[in-house]
Every structure is written in C-alpha cells, then in structure tokens.
Amino acid sequence: MAGVILAVDDSASMRQMVNFTLKGAGYEVVQAIDGVEALEYARLHSVDLVLTDVNMPRMDGITLVKELRALPSYKYTPMLVLTTESSQDKKMQGKQAGATGWIVKPFNPDQLLATIARVL
Amino acid sequence: MSLDLEMEEIHKIFFEESFEGLDVMESSLLNLDVNADRETIATIFRAAHSIKGGAATFGFMEVSNFTHGVETLLDEMRNGTRPVTPEAIQLLLQSVDGLREMVKAVQAKQAIDAKRIALLADEIAQLLARHPGQLAEAATAAVVVAAAPGPVSSASGPADAAPEFLAGGPGWVIEFQPHRDMLKTNNEPLRMFAELERLGALRSTAIVAEVPSLGSLQPDACYLRWRLELAGAVERHAIEEVFDWVDANSTISYQLFGGGVADAVAAGVPPGAEPAADSELAPLAVIAAVADTPLVAAPVAASVAAAPAHKGAVDAGSIRVSTTKVDHLINLVGELVITQSMLSRFADGCSPDELEKLREGLTQLTRNTRELQESVMQIRMLPISFAFNRFPRLVHDLSRKLGKKVELKLSGEGTELDKTVLEKIADPLVHLVRNALDHGLETPEVRLAASKPETGTIELAAFHEGGNIIIEVKDDGGGLNRSKILQRARERGLVAADAELSDEQIHHLIFAAGFSTADMVSDVSGRGVGMDVVRRNIQDLGGVVQISSVEGRGSTIRIRLPLTLAILDGQLVRVGADTYVISLVAIVETIQAQKDRLNAVPGGAELFRLRDEYIPVVRLYDMFGVEPDSRAVEDGLLVVVEAEGRRFGVLVDDLLAQQQVVIKTLETNYRQVTGVAGATILGDGTVALIVDVPGLVQVFNASFTGRDTLAA
Numbered sequence: 001m002a003g004v005i006l007a008v009d010d011s012a013s014m015r016q017m018v019n020f021t022l023k024g025a026g027y028e029v030v031q032a033i034d035g036v037e038a039l040e041y042a043r044l045h046s047v048d049l050v051l052t053d054v055n056m057p058r059m060d061g062i063t064l065v066k067e068l069r070a071l072p073s074y075k076y077t078p079m080l081v082l083t084t085e086s087s088q089d090k091k092m093q094g095k096q097a098g099a100t101g102w103i104v105k106p107f108n109p110d111q112l113l114a115t116i117a118r119v120l
Numbered sequence: 121m122s123l124d125l126e127m128e129e130i131h132k133i134f135f136e137e138s139f140e141g142l143d144v145m146e147s148s149l150l151n152l153d154v155n156a157d158r159e160t161i162a163t164i165f166r167a168a169h170s171i172k173g174g175a176a177t178f179g180f181m182e183v184s185n186f187t188h189g190v191e192t193l194l195d196e197m198r199n200g201t202r203p204v205t206p207e208a209i210q211l212l213l214q215s216v217d218g219l220r221e222m223v224k225a226v227q228a229k230q231a232i233d234a235k236r237i238a239l240l241a242d243e244i245a246q247l248l249a250r251h252p253g254q255l256a257e258a259a260t261a262a263v264v265v266a267a268a269p270g271p272v273s274s275a276s277g278p279a280d281a282a283p284e285f286l287a288g289g290p291g292w293v294i295e296f297q298p299h300r301d302m303l304k305t306n307n308e309p310l311r312m313f314a315e316l317e318r319l320g321a322l323r324s325t326a327i328v329a330e331v332p333s334l335g336s337l338q339p340d341a342c343y344l345r346w347r348l349e350l351a352g353a354v355e356r357h358a359i360e361e362v363f364d365w366v367d368a369n370s371t372i373s374y375q376l377f378g379g380g381v382a383d384a385v386a387a388g389v390p391p392g393a394e395p396a397a398d399s400e401l402a403p404l405a406v407i408a409a410v411a412d413t414p415l416v417a418a419p420v421a422a423s424v425a426a427a428p429a430h431k432g433a434v435d436a437g438s439i440r441v442s443t444t445k446v447d448h449l450i451n452l453v454g455e456l457v458i459t460q461s462m463l464s465r466f467a468d469g470c471s472p473d474e475l476e477k478l479r480e481g482l483t484q485l486t487r488n489t490r491e492l493q494e495s496v497m498q499i500r501m502l503p504i505s506f507a508f509n510r511f512p513r514l515v516h517d518l519s520r521k522l523g524k525k526v527e528l529k530l531s532g533e534g535t536e537l538d539k540t541v542l543e544k545i546a547d548p549l550v551h552l553v554r555n556a557l558d559h560g561l562e563t564p565e566v567r568l569a570a571s572k573p574e575t576g577t578i579e580l581a582a583f584h585e586g587g588n589i590i591i592e593v594k595d596d597g598g599g600l601n602r603s604k605i606l607q608r609a610r611e612r613g614l615v616a617a618d619a620e621l622s623d624e625q626i627h628h629l630i631f632a633a634g635f636s637t638a639d640m641v642s643d644v645s646g647r648g649v650g651m652d653v654v655r656r657n658i659q660d661l662g663g664v665v666q667i668s669s670v671e672g673r674g675s676t677i678r679i680r681l682p683l684t685l686a687i688l689d690g691q692l693v694r695v696g697a698d699t700y701v702i703s704l705v706a707i708v709e710t711i712q713a714q715k716d717r718l719n720a721v722p723g724g725a726e727l728f729r730l731r732d733e734y735i736p737v738v739r740l741y742d743m744f745g746v747e748p749d750s751r752a753v754e755d756g757l758l759v760v761v762e763a764e765g766r767r768f769g770v771l772v773d774d775l776l777a778q779q780q781v782v783i784k785t786l787e788t789n790y791r792q793v794t795g796v797a798g799a800t801i802l803g804d805g806t807v808a809l810i811v812d813v814p815g816l817v818q819v820f821n822a823s824f825t826g827r828d829t830l831a832a
Contacts, residue, residue, distance in 0.1 A: 001524075011170050012440075013134035017177060020126055049292055055166050069304075078306040083173075094369060100306040103363035105178035106184070 002026040003048030003120050008038040008064065009082070010056040018051065018082075021109040022116070036057025039067050046073065049120050054083040054090060062090075062097045069098035078119035082107075111112075134174045135227045136440070138183075139220065141167035143509060150512040152209055154448055158198065164212075165194040171219070180226050183219065186237055189244040190215045196248075201371075211247060212514070232251065283377070285323045285349040290378040292359060299369035302341055305318065307366050313348070315362045318479055322353030331792040347481050371557050392407040401744055443539065446499050450686050452491075453496045455781035460489045460802030481603070497684055500540075504582045504591070505533035507546040511553055511580060525564050525575040526557060532582035537589045538684040542663055545591065545681065548654040552593040553578060555651070560597030560675055572596070588705060594676040600669040605629050625766070627667040631655040659814040661685065662703060664762065680705060684757060688783050690800070692776035693759060695740045696747045699808040701781055702770065706761045706813040710775060728758060728769045735760065737769040738816055743795055744809070749773045763814040770816070783810065797818050 005027050007018045021027045028043040030047065032038035034056040042050070050068060052061035059067075061081050081094040081102040091102055103115050121731045148164045174673040175183035190212065196202035196490050218233075218240045225232040283293060294316075298309065316322050324346050331343040350359065358376060363372055464482055519526040537545075561567075561576035568574055579594040602623065609629045631651045658665050662682045669675035682688060682705060688703035716739065717729040727734040737758065741748040749755065750773070758769040781800035786793055797812035 008578055011134075011174060013130050013137055014134055014177070016130040020130065055169055057166075075304065076306050088368075095305065095365075095368060098305050105173045105483050118315065119306060119308075 002028065002047070003010065004028045004030060005049045005051055005116070005120075006030050006032060006038055006042060008032045008035065008046040008050065008052035008056070008061065010034055010053065013071065014053065014082075017109075021112050024109075025113050025116075027116075035061065035064035035067070042068055042074065043071070048077065049116065050074075050077060050079040051082050051116070052079070054081055054094070062093050062099075065094065065099045066097040080115065096099055127598070130592055131178055133440070134178055135223060137680055138171050138174065138223045141171050142216050142220050142223070146213065146513055147509055149209055149213050149216065152204055158200075161194065161198045163202070165191065165198050170195055171223075177756050180223075182232055182234075182237065183222055183226060186215075186241055187219065189248065190219070192248060193244060208247060211240075211243055215244065246453070251716060283349050285321075286351050286377055289351060290353045291320070291349065291351040291378075291524055292356075293375045293377065294348040294350065294359065295345070295371075295373045295375075296348060296363070297371040298342045298366060300341045301791055302342045302366055302370065305365075309342070309344075309346070312362050312366075313346075316348065316350055316359065319354045319362075320350050322351075323349045327350075360595070375726070393720065441499070443500075446496075450496055450500065453493045454686065454784075456489055457782055458803070460485050464805050477727065493687075497686070498536075498539075500538050500684065500686075501536040502539050502542050503533060504535045504537060504542065504589075507542055508533050508580055508582070509551060510546075513762060514550065514553060515557065515578065518554065522558060523563060524557065524561050526561060527577050529577060529579045530581075531579070535582040535584060535589060536683075536764055537681065538686070540685050541589075541681055541683070544657055544661055545679070546746040548657045548679075549580075549591065549593065551651065551654050553580065556593055556595040556597065556675070556677075560599075562598050566598075584683075585680075589681050591679040591681065592676055593679075594674065599671040599673055599675050600627055600630065600667070601671065602626055618654040623669075627669060628766075630667070631665070662688065662705065664705065672709045686783060687780050687799075689778070689812065690781045691759070691778050692802075692808065693740075693757075693770075694774040694776055695744070695770040695772050696749060698744070698746050699802060699806065700740065700744075700772070701808050701810040702759060702761065703797075703810070703813060706763060708760045708762050708767060710757055710759045711751045713756055713769070713771060715752070715754045718753055730760065730767070730769070733767065735767045735769050736818055736820060737771055739771045740811070741771075743816070743819070761813045761816075763817045766817065768813075768817060768820070770811070781808070781810070 001023055002058045005022055007015055007022070007029055008031075009018065010033055013037040015031045015033075019031060022029045030041060030045070032041055035052070036058045038050070038052065039059065041044055041047075050065070052064050059085065065079050065081065068077070068079060078100040079098065081091075081099045083090065083102065083105060101115070103112060107115075125184070135618035145164050145167045148160050148167075151160050152164075168187055172184050172191055175181070175187060193202070193208065193212065195209070197204050201583055202208070209697075218237055222232045222237060237652075243565075283291075285291075293771040296309075298307075302309075313322060313324055325348075327341075327345045327347065330345070331337070337343070356376070360367070365371070460482075464486070470478055511530070512528060515526055515528045556578050561578070562570070562572075564574045567576060577596045579592070581590075581592045581594070583590055605626055606615065606621070606629075609626075609632070610617055614629060614632055615621065631654070633646075655665055658679055658681070662685070664680050666678045666680070666700065667675060668678070688701070691704050691707055693700050693702055711730070713728065719734075721726050726737040728737050739748075740746075741751075753771065756771050756773055757775055758771055761768050761770055761776075781802075783798045784800060785798050786796060795812055795815045797810045797815065799807050799809050802808050
C-alpha cells in the first residue's frame with residue numbers, strides 16, 4: 001500500500017538513499033533536513049508515516065516525534081526512528097517520545113521496505 | 121535512471137558530505153585546543169557519527185569500522201567520561217587525516233592505505249583501553265550477560281503442558297501483555313500477529329478479563345492480552361524481533377515446546393529461564409523476555425542530544441549544482457549582455473517615435489540583464505573561509521614542528537569570490553603562510569631578545585576593494601632581509617653587481633624561480649620552489665602581488681584579485697582601427713606621452729621618464745602588427761601598467777570607455793597567443809583582444825634577452 005512518507009535526515013546521501021528506495025516501492029516521499037523543517041511540513045500537510053534520523057541539528061528526531069505526537073492529527077501516525085544508535089537507551093527515549101519503532105542503520109533497501117511494510 | 125547510476129549519484133553526495141564533515145571535525149578539533157566545550161565536542165561527534173552511518177549503509181566497511189573507534193573516543197569525551205587532552209586531540213586530528221585519505225581512496229576506487237589505518241586504529245584502541253570509562257560499562261554488560269542464564273523462575277501453571285495446537289511438534293507459547301498505551305504509538309497487535317503467522321501456524325487467544333465497562337473504557341488504551349501459540353521450529357530470535365518495538369513496555373514470555381533442551385540451545389536460547397523483566401506481571405513466565413542483551417549494544421556508541429547546527433547559516437537552504445551547469449548559465453548570461461549592448465546600439469538608427477518605446481524597453485532590458493548577470497555570478501561565489509579554514513590546522517602543526525609560538529588571526533572569512541579563483545588561490549596562500557611561519561616569524565628566544573612578544577602573529581585578511589578582492593598575509597616577524605636577498609640574487613646572477621634596486625624590486629626578487637635565502641633546507645621551506653609558483657598562479661588569475669616589509673617588524677603580502685574570471689573590469693583602448701581591453705586592475709595611471717621624456721637605449725628599447733623613474737615603453741601597434749593613427753609618441757597616450765612589481769608604459773592612440781567585459785578564451789576557438797589574455801565581444805559585435813599585461817612584460821623581456829632586465 002502506498003502512502004506519503006516524510007523522511008527526515010540531515011545527511012543528503014541518506015535522504016537520497018531513503019527517497020530512492022521508497023519511491024521505487026511506490027511510496028510518495030517528502031524530505032526534510034531536520035526536525036524543524038519536518039515539523040513545519042507536517043503541520044501543514046498530512047503524511048502517512050514519519051521516518052526520522054535521531055542526530056540532527058536544530059531539532060533532533062526524538063524531539064520531533066514528541067512534538068508530532070502532541071499534534072491531534074499525528075496521534076496515530078506511525079513514526080520510525082532511523083538511526084545508527086542501537087543502544088537500548090536511545091530506543092527507549094524514542095519509545096517514550098511516542099515512536100512506533102526504529103530501524104537500525106546500516107540497513108539495506110529490503111530491510112527498510114520490510115520494516116515500513118510492518119506499519120503502513 | 122538505472123539503479124547503478126542512481127547509487128553512484130548517492131555515493132557522490134556521500135563523499136562530498138564526508139569531506140565536509142571531516143572539515144568540520146578538523147576545524148572544531150582545533151577549536152578544542154582553545155576551549156573544550158560540550159557543544160564543540162557534540163559537533164565533532166555528530167560529524168563522525170554521520171560518516172560512520174553513511175559508510176556502513178553504502179558498504180564502505182573500512183571507513184565505517186575505523187570511524188567507529190573515533191566515534192567511541194568522541195562519545196566518551198562528550199559524556200564527560202574522558203578528559204579532552206592534547207594527546208587525544210592530536211590523535212583525532214591524525215584520524216581525520218587518515219579518514220580523509222581513506223574516503224578519497226574509496227571515491228577513486230583505489231586501495232586504501234591499510235597499514236596506516238591499522239596503526240591509527242591501534243593507537244585509538246590503546247587510548248580507549250587506557251581509560252576506565254568505557255571499560256566499566258563493558259564489564260557491567262558482561263556481568264549482566266553472565267547472569268542472564270540465571271535461576272529458573274518459579275513458574276507454574278498450565279503452560280507446562282504442551283498445548284494441543286502444537287500437536288506434539290516443536291512450537292512456542294507466547295504470553296503477550298501489551299502496555300496500555302501501546303496503541304498510541306501506532307503499534308498494532310494485528311500486524312505483529314500477521315508477522316508471526318509468516319513464521320509458522322498461529323493460534324491467538326485474546327484474554328479480555330481486564331477490559332472495563334463501556335463507561336470507563338478509553339478507546340485508545342489496550343486492555344487485551346493474548347496467548348499465542350506458534351507452531352514450528354522457529355528461532356526465538358525471529359519472534360523477539362516481531363516484539364522488538366514493544367517488549368520494553370510490555371510483558372512477554374516465551375515457552376518452548378517439543379524441541380527439548382538441545383534444540384533450545386541450537387536456537388540460541390539459554391537452557392534455563394531468564395529473570396523476567398517485570399516478574400510480578402508475568403506469572404506464566406518460564407523464559408521471560410529480556411530486551412536486547414547489552415553486549416549487542418555496547419560496541420555502538422551511545423548518543424545524547426543532537427548537536428548544534430555545525431553548518432550554520434552558510435549552508436541553510438543550499439542545493440548542489442554541478443559547476444558545468446552554472447558555467448553554462450554564466451556563458452548564456454554573457455551572451456545576453458552582448459546582445460543587449462548590440463540592441464542598444466541599433467536603437468541609435470530608429471525613427472523618433474519608435475525610438476522612445478525602444479529606449480524604454482532597452483533601459484529595462486539593461487537593468488534586468490545586469491541584475492541577472494549579478495545574481496548568476498553570485499551562484500559561483502563562495503566565502504573565502506573555504507580557503508582560510510585549513511590554516512588553523514596548518515599553523516597548529518607547523519608551529520609545533522618549528523618550535524615557534526604563533527597566533528593566527530583570520531578576518532573577512534565571509535568575503536566572497538569566484539569558486540575557480542578560490543580554488544586556485546588556496547595553494548599560493550598555503551605557501552605564503554608557510555613562508556611567514558618559517559622565514560618570517562622568529563623563534564620565541566629571538567623574539568624575546570628583540571623585545572617583541574614571545575608569540576608571533578600571522579594575520580590573514582580578506583576584503584573587497586573597488587571590485588577586487590584583497591587578500592593579505594601579514595606577519596610580525598623579522599621582515600625581509602634586504603641585504604641578504606640582494607647578496608643572494610647577485611650570487612645567482614639575477615641582478616648585476618652594480619645595479620641599484622628599489623625596495624620593491626628587491627622584495628620581488630623572492631618571487632624569482634629557485635630563489636631562497638633560507639640557510640637550511642627543511643621540509644617546510646627553503647628549496648626556493650614555491651614563490652615563483654605563487655606569483656604565476658596569481659598572475660594566471662589576473663591578479664597582482666605586492667610586498668611591503670620592514671626589517672625587524674614584519675612583512676605584508678597583499679594579493680589583489682578579480683572577483684571572477686568570467687568578467688573583467690576593462691579599459692577599452694584604441695590602436696588605429698582596433699580596440700583592445702586592458703584590465704583596470706593593472707592600470708596605475710594614464711598620461712600624455714611627451715617626446716622629450718622618451719629615451720632610446722641601445723638594442724631598440726625605449727625608456728620613458730615617469731617622474732623620477734624610468735619605465736620601458738611597449739608600443740602596442742608593434743606588438744600586434746597593426747597600423748596606428750600616428751607613430752609619433754606625443755600623439756598617443758601612455759597607459760602605465762604594473763606587473764611583477766615593475767611598471768610599463770603601453771602606448772595607445774586613444775582611451776575609450778571603461779566597461780565590464782565578458783572574457784572569452786582564445787584557446788577554445790583558436791589557440792593561445794602570447795600577450796593576449798583572451799577576447800571579448802563588444803556592443804557593436806566586433807571582437808576586442810584583452811591585453812595580457814604580465815605576458816607583455818615577459819614578451820618584452822624576451823625580446824631584450826642578454827640584457828639584465830632589472831638594470832636596464
């Protein structure tokens with residue numbers, strides 16, 4: 001099932017990679033370079049899934065998830081945290097902020113698609 | 121686009137990003153020298169972290185593996201468990217160098233210098249091992265793991281008997297009690313069960329005992345729990361993965377049937393039960409879920425809050441465009457400028473009514489064209505900080521090596537100039553700064569003896585001045601030693617023994633090829649290679665170098681460069697029927713040429729007395745073989761130009777307008793011509809050659825070989 005995915009990462013190569021993979025699978029992808037930009041977009045548009053990096057300037061991924069969850073229209077939107085942090089601590093912070101789940105980098109395109117298929 | 125091509129593009133972005141990240145790491149590491157604030161460390165960490173993540177994703181494992189150690193070190197610094205020592209900074213700086221080389225090699229698809237990397241990785245490992253910070257954590261982790269296959273929990277109940285559903289075969293019984301708020305994070309049990317079904321036949325039983333009456337029921341709370349029976353020889357790991365996102369808040373227990381202990385071991389399950397994460401809520405637990413074992417997490421460094429924006433405002437909202445595209449655009453705009461000036465001329469021959477409207481339109485076109493040209497030019501402009509950024513590191517390393525104390529001051533880093541100019545000026549600047557450090561600045565002892573502050577200063581400044589950019593390299597060292605330079609120049613036969621030279625001419629001798637006054641040749645400088653290259657590079661850019669120096673007080677090298685290579689502020693001059701362009705930067709003044717001040721010297725050269733100085737005269741019509749209005753000197757004008765610290769008079773018939781001209785290279789359409797820097801198309805469609813002033817000097821010198829040019 002296709003949908004609109006908001007991909008948030010400060011690294012252009014990561015964004016491209018995610019964009020390329022997801023578009024290939026028929027999703028529509030909107031990119032944002034950090035939490036601030038993502039939040040701004042999400043407030044004005046509707047997205048079906050948020051896929052965000054953790055470490056970003058201005059606003060990190062955890063804060064983004066927290067902010068988004070506080071918005072009525074994103075109460076039940078799946079949000080995945082995409083990060084190299086596989087530490088339990090980070091995952092828990094993500095959960096507490098309201099993230100649906102996480103994808104540990106490095107991932108391959110198939111993994112990414114499989115994980116997204118779990119929630120969308 | 122094909123997959124490979126697309127990936128290649130993405131890789132390209134990754135490489136660029138990595139280099140940027142490494143630059144950020146480097147400059148921030150140098151800042152750590154001064155003050156070790158957490159923000160800076162976080163910035164460095166984040167850069168390393170991104171490189172590692174990207175490298176791993178794109179399969180550059182050597183890069184990723186090496187960066188891992190660097191990241192761990194930085195993480196400890198960030199968490200405050202490791203002090204920021206000069207030793208660690210030095211090692212990190214070396215690692216940045218190593219990484220840069222490695223990324224370059226990967227980019228060029230060449231073998232990496234494995235030995236160097238292994239050595240560095242070793243040093244990092246040693247440094248890491250020397251500190252208890254991370255070790256304590258790892259030890260704790262090990263203890264937890266060791267304790268994991270602990271006592272069998274006192275579970276009892278129906279779970280002990282194999283359920284019918286499994287029909288005697290291997291299988292699992294999973295008790296899943298989700299957290300009340302699980303649905304709020306969009307974790308949907310149905311999806312998890314669907315996934316379990318892919319692993320084997322599943323029977324799920326919902327336990328509704330805890331569902332409250334309708335009045336007190338919250339629609340988005342999860343009151344259900346499940347008993348799941350999964351048939352098949354499924355690895356526990358696969359099941360855990362399904363519950364990965366929820367297991368920390370939920371109570372999950374796994375019980376294996378039919379496989380026996382041996383199977384359980386094969387499936388990676390400890391032969392016994394682990395203590396339940398939340399035992400009071402898991403009465404049925406035989407093997408309770410423990411979240412990911414800490415060992416898995418330990419090698420990957422933890423991260424705290426996101427670092428501050430390291431790119432700052434400079435990078436905000438930027439896009440990457442290939443320079444070829446921009447160059448094409450600039451070319452087109454150049455053509456547009458020419459067309460516009462052609463049209464302006466055409467307007468002169470129209471009828472009065474038409475003329476009014478045409479003029480109006482043309483005025484607008486002129487304004488728009490100029491604005492368009494300016495903004496297109498702006499695309500190619502980059503702040504000079506791109507060139508300046510490498511100096512803190514260079515000075516840091518070099519001053520250590522030379523045992524000198526230096527403070528580097530940068531100013532005007534935001535001054536913008538053309539990317540091509542920027543790239544070509546970077547190396548000459550390195551030479552100049554090195555020279556200032558090596559030759560210019562004295563050792564602390566010498567400085568103190570001369571009652572100067574122990575720490576020397578090198579200043580790098582950039583600023584705009586009348587359509588040019590000025591870059592100054594200033595040091596407060598010993599200054600140029602006039603007599604030493606003169607002596608060395610005489611020894612080398614660069615200057616006649618009896619020649620009288622001005623300070624400026626002497627200073628310019630340091631630009632002669634192979635010239636060095638260093639007593640010892642070091643790997644820093646002294647080979648005399650460099651300054652001549654510096655001068656040539658700057659001249660190639662249409663720039664000029666000036667040196668001023670006071671013995672004992674220091675030297676200033678001043679480079680004046682055009683802002684861009686695509687357009688030139690030109691003075692149009694006329695020789696006979698032809699128009700030529702001379703760069704305004706090179707012109708000192710223009711004077712009426714009086715015959716009585718012109719002296720012919722043997723060999724055919726002519727010298728003009730300009731106040732108290734004699735300057736050689738180049739008759740442009742001779743140079744280009746055209747017919748002038750008049751061959752009499754007093755009918756023409758003498759344009760005094762300066763190159764290589766020398767002045768020249770260029771004889772022309774008349775001065776025309778000053779205007780910006782779009783430079784077209786001759787090479788692309790014809791071939792290189794001595795004395796000509798390029799060509800441009802004027803408003804009337806004619807081609808005008810751009811005079812290459814430094815080239816003229818060389819041509820002039822060449823035509824009077826055998827003579828000592830400086831003493832001429």
